[in-house]
Amino acid sequence: MTIAAARRLRNRQVCFVGIGMPSTAANLARMTHAPEVVLIYESGAIGAKPTVLPLSIGDGELAETADAVVSVPEIFRYWLQAGRIDVGFLGAAQIDKYGNINTTVIGGTYDAPKVRLPGAGGAPEIATASKEVWIILKQNARTFVDKLHFVTSAGHTPGNKFSANGSQSVNALKGRGPTLVITDLGILEPDPETLEFTLVSLHPGVTVDEAKAATGWDLKVSANLTETPAPTERELAVLRDLHARTKAAHGGATSEA
Numbered sequence: 001m002t003i004a005a006a007r008r009l010r011n012r013q014v015c016f017v018g019i020g021m022p023s024t025a026a027n028l029a030r031m032t033h034a035p036e037v038v039l040i041y042e043s044g045a046i047g048a049k050p051t052v053l054p055l056s057i058g059d060g061e062l063a064e065t066a067d068a069v070v071s072v073p074e075i076f077r078y079w080l081q082a083g084r085i086d087v088g089f090l091g092a093a094q095i096d097k098y099g100n101i102n103t104t105v106i107g108g109t110y111d112a113p114k115v116r117l118p119g120a121g122g123a124p125e126i127a128t129a130s131k132e133v134w135i136i137l138k139q140n141a142r143t144f145v146d147k148l149h150f151v152t153s154a155g156h157t158p159g160n161k162f163s164a165n166g167s168q169s170v171n172a173l174k175g176r177g178p179t180l181v182i183t184d185l186g187i188l189e190p191d192p193e194t195l196e197f198t199l200v201s202l203h204p205g206v207t208v209d210e211a212k213a214a215t216g217w218d219l220k221v222s223a224n225l226t227e228t229p230a231p232t233e234r235e236l237a238v239l240r241d242l243h244a245r246t247k248a249a250h251g252g253a254t255s256e257a
Helices: 002-008 021-031 060-065 072-080 123-129 208-213 233-249
Strands: 014-017 038-040 087-091 132-136 178-182 186-190 197-202 220-227
Touching (some): 002 021, 002 132, 002 178, 002 233, 014 021, 014 072, 021 038, 021 087, 021 233, 072 123
Parallel strands (some): 014 038, 014 087, 087 132, 197 220
Antiparallel strands (some): 178 186, 186 197
């Protein structure tokens, strides 16, 4: 999953990175095929090049290795809201078929939920102001749900349409919205007409039935379904080394724990 996500990033793209799996994938891309990818973190780090994975957006490793550190208002106003972010890379607790995500509450009511999650942070702004949004999360019936308990960050909600070509849409959302969902089972992209996320690639060893069983809606499958290329030895070696250095630096804790 991490390697499949990392491969999508290209050299010199500007990527607004979320903590956890998005950060792992983005830094793996930087350490392999895209050494000049520009990683931006919400805390103000621009061009961060951490040697270990940060535990949070406030991790000193980000500031120490960045090309520049600016204020949080500048990150959002000058970089994000001005349309300078190529890819917003987010994680999620829940997602629906249109790429709306929940990182706020699950079950019960907002005031008394069964599970209270970390919350929005900068994700709602990233989701609506980046040129495109990629989402990475593990796929099962609890995370891929037919109806979200709470919409934290907007996807292709009716009346909330993003522009197909990245130009300004009727409701002033600047980008194309969610364009990619990467899971531990495969890769999904929105249907050009319905914008419903459709399975376009399966990871090696995964079947269509397994992907469908792990989805809380009737998962559509592309007529041109492919298989994700298996990880290379170099990709695996760099990823394992990154995790090992992170574990050693943080005493066993990682941003994906």
